[in-house]
Amino acid sequence: MKNLRLFIILVILFLIFLPGFAKLQELKAKLAETEEKIRKAQRQNAVLEQRIAQMQNNTAYLEMVARDKLGIVKKGETVLKIVRDDGTVPENTTQNAL
Numbered sequence: 001m002k003n004l005r006l007f008i009i010l011v012i013l014f015l016i017f018l019p020g021f022a023k024l025q026e027l028k029a030k031l032a033e034t035e036e037k038i039r040k041a042q043r044q045n046a047v048l049e050q051r052i053a054q055m056q057n058n059t060a061y062l063e064m065v066a067r068d069k070l071g072i073v074k075k076g077e078t079v080l081k082i083v084r085d086d087g088t089v090p091e092n093t094t095q096n097a098l
Contacts, residue, residue, distance in 0.1 A: 054061045066072040
């Protein structure tokens with residue numbers, strides 16, 4: 001009888017604490033995931049801040065970005081564009097000639 005009573009008490013305690021323990025594990029996993037997202041966002045912010053500093057302090061960098069991304073050329077330059085036989089233009093193949 002004592003063993004049965006002890007067994008019942010243990011089962012009841014187990015049933016009481018099991019959902020709380022499962023929730024705790026779930027929250028720990030969410031915390032770790034959120035912390036990883038924060039670290040990733042901080043790394044991205046650092047890269048973007050570095051690029052902003054480069055852009056503000058370096059006109060040569062700005063010129064390179066304008067030429068590469070926007071296809072801007074200086075007066076008097078000749079632009080060469082590579083076109084494949086099928087009519088497509090490969091990416092990043094515009095060359096500025098002097």
